[in-house]
Each structure stands twice: as structure tokens, then as C-alpha cells.
Amino acid sequence: MPLAITATLSFVAPHPVDCLLQCEVAGTPQQRIVNGVTTLPAAMPVQRVAAQDGVGERFWITAEGEVSILYEATVEIARRPAELSSLGQVAKTALPGDTTQYLFDSRYCAAETFQSLVEDEFHSLHGGARVEAMRDWIAQHFTYAPGTSGSHTTARDSFVERRGVCRDYAHVMIAFARASGIPARYASCYAPEVTPQDFHAVAEVFLDDGTGGDWVLVDPTGMAEPHETAVIGVGRDAADVSFLTSFGLVDFGGHAVSVERY
Template sequence: MRLAIDVKMHYRFPVPNTVFLALEAAETDGQILRAQSLLTGNATQYRIAGDAGVGERFWATVPGNDLVVDYAATVDITRTATPLEMLPATPVHLIPAEAAPYLRPSRYCQSDKFVAFIDKRFGHLQGGAKVAAIRDWIEENLTYVPGASDSDTNVLETFASRQGVCRDYAHLLCAMVRAAQIPARAVAAYGPDVWPQDFHAVAEVWLNGAWHLVDATGMGGPETLAVIAVGRDAYDIAFMESQAPAQLLLLQVQVWRV
């Protein structure tokens, strides 16, 4: 599947500023970057590798008060949707260094608080079947409510309120899967079926020796998502971090099938 991506951003700052951006589709397993262009006005870019070597991020130094970003890309998605139920989990003592850090609790994903719940509710299942059941439980029990959470909302609050947006769904999935002793990490992505159109957050789980995308909102699948970045939780995959207060003037994300 070929996706076209178009992002336009305009932020204003009270002083010259430096921001950290993660918004380019990654050249990574399961997707091929056919073309892309990125304009950041008069800001200067300083690039670094993304977490786990997935994609790139960059510092942008803004000499004035405005950051205007125009990003466009064409991406071929080559991965297919593999039924999770078919995939075994890796025994904990055999989990490799690549995946081991994503077993631990993180700032927004307090997975240690869910061990008893996971044992009681899903203890009869193993491997990918357990992950699939957790995904289905979240999709069935949470309500997608724009504005129901903010950047400080953690997974315990989401579990209690039973509502949130994509980042909250991804956090809850990561926390519950980690509680089952299966590595899970947060993923920033683009998807044509995300509504309303925006940067999207999903999860990746480590099963059968590889990472597999899982979207508990039901708005995307491995064959329709273009990965941007990965990390422990939303703190690591934010599309922008600003050192100065930021006033949003324009944010437009459009993703469509070609």
C-alpha cells in the first residue's frame, strides 16, 4: 500500500527557541520511503538517530519567533497483518537487548500496577493470544473522547476513567502487555483511517522474535500505518518538544492512500 503524507505546522514563541521534532516517516522494516521533503523556514536542523535506531529526529533552532514546517512524503507499506494469536511469546530469559528495556514500567505506563489484573483476567492465555485479548478488552472498554486527557495523563487515570485518545489507548496496551512479561513500546505513526486526522499513537509488541504493530483504537493495522518513531511512552515519541512556551497557529495532518 502506498501512502501520501502532508503535514503543515506553524508555532509562535515569545523568544528565539530550540525545538525537538519527530515527524518524518522512518526508513525501517515494513515500509519504504519513496520520496519526502521537509521545509522548516529559517530554522537550522541538527539531526540524530531515533530511539532503537528507528527513523531520525532533529533539533531545530528558530532564530525568530515563528516555526513554520511543511512536510510531504510518499511511503510504501510492505508489512502485512499477521494474526497475533499465531505468535508465541519469547521466554523472559531469552528476550534480547533490543526488546528488554520495553519490559519495564515507564513514566506514563506503570505496568507494575497491572500485574494482578492481567493474571486474573488473562492468565489463562499465552503469547500473542494474550496480547490480542488485551487489545480487544481495551477497544471494547475504552471510549475514544477527544480532549478527555492531556499530556500529563497516565495509564492509571485512563484505566479509571475508561476514556481517552490514541496515546491513552497505546499507553494502556503497553502497560498491560508489559505486565504480562511481553515487551511493548509506544509508536508514533501516520494512518489514512485515523479520525480526526492527526499524528497517531499505537503500540508494538515483541512476539516470535520480532516487533508487531497493534492499534487498540481499531483505526489502523500493520498494513496501513507508517511508523515515525518508537519509545517507552508518549514522552519519547512526541512530535515536538519546545524549550519555550509554544502558541499553536496551525497544525494540519493529511494521510491518504495513493
């Protein structure tokens, strides 16, 4: 499935400030970048660095004054939807070393606090079947409500409030999975059915697909289908995959995202 993606960001830096951005689609075997261009103010130097787990790239800029960034890309998605209930759980002792970090608590996802809940609620299910049930439970018990959460909202906060946006849904899904002993990470992405259209967030869980295990996209909001999702980057939670991180004061002017089937 080919997607046409456009994203714009604008902000003002009163004084020179280093900024780290991650808004470009990652080139992976499951998603091929047909073309992609990021346009920045003239003469602004860019330093590119590998992103978390080697999925995509971040880039550094030193911003001063008014900054407008335009990203345009066409991406071919080759990812096939997985039948979650058919996937097994990889034994902890058999997990690849780089996945074990995604069993631990992180800034927004205190999984340990959910261990009793997931065991009580999903004790008869394992692996992909449990992930599927947890995804459906979140979808049924949460209300998608823009403006009801912020940059300090944790998975625990969202669970108590039972509302939020994609970021919050993803954090709760990640916390549930980790509490079940299943590695889970946060994925920022673009998808055409996101409403209102914006940068989107989903979870990825590591399950046994018969070849030793692989990462599988899971979206509790139900807005992003794997075969129409273009992943930007991954991390422990939202703190690792912000589209803009400024190491100093900036006045954020806003952003806009458009994702269309091509």
C-alpha cells in the first residue's frame, strides 16, 4: 500500500538552541521510501544520527529565530497484518538481548503496577491471544478524547481516567504487555485513517511468529492498520520518539500532518 505523506512543523527560538527531530519515515524491509525530502531554512546545518534500535534517523539542528520544516514522502508499505491469536509468546530466556529492555518499566509505562490486573483479567490467555484481548479491553474501556492528557500523563494516569489520545492508548497497551512478560515498545508513525490527522502512536509487541520472534504492530485506538502504517521510530515510550525535542526554550507554532493513500 503506497502512502503520500506531508508534515509541517513551525516554531520560534529566541536564542540559539539545539533541537533533535524525528519526523521522517524509517526505511525498513517492511516499508520502502520511494521518495522523501525534508526542507529546512536555507543554510541550516543538519547532523543526522541513528535512532533507537536503528529504526530510522533523527537529525540535529541549531535553531534560531523562525523555523519552518516541511517533510514530504511517498512510502510503499509491504507489511502484512498478523493474526495475533496465532502468535506465541517467546520464553524470556530465549529473547534476543536487545528486546529485554522492553520488559522493564520506563518513564511513562510503570508496568509493574499492572501485574495483578493483567493476571486477574487475562490469566487464561498467553502470547498473541492475550495481546489481542488486552488491545480489545483498552478499546472498549477507553474514550478517545483529544485535550484530556498532556506531556506528563503516564499509563497509570490514563488507566485511572479511562480516556486520552493515541499516545495514552499506546502507553497502557505497552504497560499491559510488559506486565505480562511480553516485550513492548512505543512506535511513532503515520497512517491514513487517523482522526484528527496527526502524528500517530501505536505499540509494538515481540511475539513468536514461528521464526524465533518478531515485532508486531498493535493499535488499541483501531485507527491504524499494519499494512497502512508508516513507522517513523521506536522507543521505550513517548519520551524516546518525540518529533521535536528542544534543549532550550522554543515557542512552538504548530504542526500539520496529511496522509493519503497514493
